[in-house]
Amino acid sequence: MTLTLSGVGYRYAGADRPSLLDIDLELPDGAVVGLAGPSEAGKTTLCLVASGLAPRTVGGRIRGSITLDGENVDAWPMHRLSQQIGIGFQNPATQLSQVSATVFEEVAFGPMNLAVPRDEVVASTWEALATMGIDDLAERDPLRLSGGQQQLVAMAGLLAMRPAHLVLDEPTAQLDPAGTTLVGEAIARLASDGTSILIAEQKTDLLATVASRVVVLDEGRIALSGPTDEVLNDPRLVELGVAEPAPVRLARAARAAGIDPARLEAAHG
Amino acid sequence: MAGGDRLNAGPISTQSRRSIPDFLGRPGPSAYHRLNPLTKAALATVTAIAAVVLGGLIGPIALVVAAVGVPALVAGVLGRLVRTSLLLSLPIALSAFLVNLFFFPGAERVLLRVGPITATAEGLAFALEILARILAISGAVTLFYLTTRPADLVVDLERRGVSRRIGFVTNASVQTVPAMVERAAQITAAQRARGLDTEGSVWRRARGIIPIVGPVILGSIAEVEERTMALEARGFTRPGRRTLLWSPPDSRAQSVLRWTLLAALVALIVLRLTGVVA
Numbered sequence: 001m002t003l004t005l006s007g008v009g010y011r012y013a014g015a016d017r018p019s020l021l022d023i024d025l026e027l028p029d030g031a032v033v034g035l036a037g038p039s040e041a042g043k044t045t046l047c048l049v050a051s052g053l054a055p056r057t058v059g060g061r062i063r064g065s066i067t068l069d070g071e072n073v074d075a076w077p078m079h080r081l082s083q084q085i086g087i088g089f090q091n092p093a094t095q096l097s098q099v100s101a102t103v104f105e106e107v108a109f110g111p112m113n114l115a116v117p118r119d120e121v122v123a124s125t126w127e128a129l130a131t132m133g134i135d136d137l138a139e140r141d142p143l144r145l146s147g148g149q150q151q152l153v154a155m156a157g158l159l160a161m162r163p164a165h166l167v168l169d170e171p172t173a174q175l176d177p178a179g180t181t182l183v184g185e186a187i188a189r190l191a192s193d194g195t196s197i198l199i200a201e202q203k204t205d206l207l208a209t210v211a212s213r214v215v216v217l218d219e220g221r222i223a224l225s226g227p228t229d230e231v232l233n234d235p236r237l238v239e240l241g242v243a244e245p246a247p248v249r250l251a252r253a254a255r256a257a258g259i260d261p262a263r264l265e266a267a268h269g
Numbered sequence: 270m271a272g273g274d275r276l277n278a279g280p281i282s283t284q285s286r287r288s289i290p291d292f293l294g295r296p297g298p299s300a301y302h303r304l305n306p307l308t309k310a311a312l313a314t315v316t317a318i319a320a321v322v323l324g325g326l327i328g329p330i331a332l333v334v335a336a337v338g339v340p341a342l343v344a345g346v347l348g349r350l351v352r353t354s355l356l357l358s359l360p361i362a363l364s365a366f367l368v369n370l371f372f373f374p375g376a377e378r379v380l381l382r383v384g385p386i387t388a389t390a391e392g393l394a395f396a397l398e399i400l401a402r403i404l405a406i407s408g409a410v411t412l413f414y415l416t417t418r419p420a421d422l423v424v425d426l427e428r429r430g431v432s433r434r435i436g437f438v439t440n441a442s443v444q445t446v447p448a449m450v451e452r453a454a455q456i457t458a459a460q461r462a463r464g465l466d467t468e469g470s471v472w473r474r475a476r477g478i479i480p481i482v483g484p485v486i487l488g489s490i491a492e493v494e495e496r497t498m499a500l501e502a503r504g505f506t507r508p509g510r511r512t513l514l515w516s517p518p519d520s521r522a523q524s525v526l527r528w529t530l531l532a533a534l535v536a537l538i539v540l541r542l543t544g545v546v547a
Binding site (some may be wrong): 053139 | 512
């Protein structure tokens with residue numbers, strides 16, 4: 001199932017200018033597309049639009065079209081769309097329902113809301129927990145987990161609804177290095193399982209690891225787009241306010257010092 | 270479940286289908302914990318209202334002993350109940366006690382004079398009655414809180430057809446309190462690190478509250494939008510009933526008990542209104 005955004009523009013209610021302009025984006029099965037850009041570039045807005053929350057919940061006006069396998073989703077209610085496109089946010093605490101006594105119930109919250117048959121809820125919940133590698137947390141109180149663990153629980157909650165696509169808005173923004181590693185590993189695992197993911201992320205090192213393509217936004221427009229290696233090595237990246245991944249910075253520093261970057265790579269295996 | 274949706278075949282790993290985990294709805298540690306949440310809610314509500322309706326001193330004290338103390342002993346939470354209940358009720362109980370003791374209107378029998386204010390016997394009697402009612406109410410509420418998980422009550426109400434939104438709002442409100450306390454602690458630490466004085470005289474402490482309360486409230490409001498979107502994205506606004514994985518056990522005897530409690534409360538109110546019970 002392919003999620004396609006064609007010529008999409010979006011303006012928040014009351015805003016004097018659009019936050020997104022002429023966005024063309026395709027997310028086929030199994031693709032991991034990274035979304036980079038400076039603050040206010042429109043990353044979060046694109047995540048909201050791609051997931052259907054804007055304008056359904058957020059309000060505002062949208063132009064262009066969003067389709068799933070060619071079918072326009074404009075008229076779909078959010079609960080129908082959420083079975084195809086899951087969205088995760090920065091702050092793990094706000095994504096938890098706050099009403100579940102255990103991680104298992106928290107992860108099951110989505111399918112339960114959809115009135116999915118009970119056996120199917122249980123099966124999809126166990127599967128999501130296993131996929132995120134957190135089945136051992138099933139009995140724990142979700143509000144008493146670390147930030148990284150809560151983010152994994154939130155992602156498992158999305159997976160339990162078995163969406164064809166996942167949209168993740170800076171899922172590691174509020175996490176420490178250990179939490180970031182947990183989430184990065186989970187994304188890589190999902191990608192290898194064939195889930196297609198649109199991930200907005202400031203940490204280009206993470207994008208370099210998990211994304212097959214990267215799109216860079218600048219003032220609501222696509223400024224760069226292409227295969228990950230190509231975009232993350234583009235000299236315009238820094239001008240656009242995006243930090244280069246550590247290997248790219250290291251290579252540039254090596255060149256400036258008259259050292260062949262290939263020798264560094266060879267030295268580090 | 271009829272009318273429910275079906276999930277995609279899904280791209281996630283296929284694991285063997287496993288059953289509902291046995292830790293869901295695990296029975297509580299005592300017979301009182303294991304009562305249906307609605308039964309415990311009925312006991313707490315009837316105790317609190319009856320304490321007010323009964324009036325006097327003996328009635329509320331009997332309620333504190335029989336409907337709060339004994340069940341708390343059975344549930345093994347007596348110590349925590351006393352601490353929590355006093356913590357909850359002490360400020361209001363103390364102020365109500367002092368106001369009635371010293372400023373009871375029309376009182377004549379003087380017990381003690383402290384400068385311009387006078388403690389009276391009528392004031393003392395009424396203050397003790399108020400104290401007994403407050404203790405009965407706070408004790409009943411605390412007993413319910415200590416022996417019932419909010420999520421269990423919500424599931425039980427939902428099973429009985431109450432809107433999941435009502436249950437969600439109630440439960441989320443309860444759960445938000447510790448989250449806000451934690452946020453307040455973080456903001457206090459951050460503000461103190463930047464030189465805010467939150468210790469010393471009462472005036473200094475009062476001044477120190479303002480830079481903490483603002484961020485706590487504004488931060489909570491700012492999170493509301495993201496919480497709303499997260500709920501939308503998880504199908505919360507789908508119309509109709511949702512699937513429940515389990516529900517707290519109930520019994521015919523408990524149902525009879527609830528109706529009996531309700532009938533007794535109604536009878537008590539009628540008797541009080543008609544003057545049969547003074």
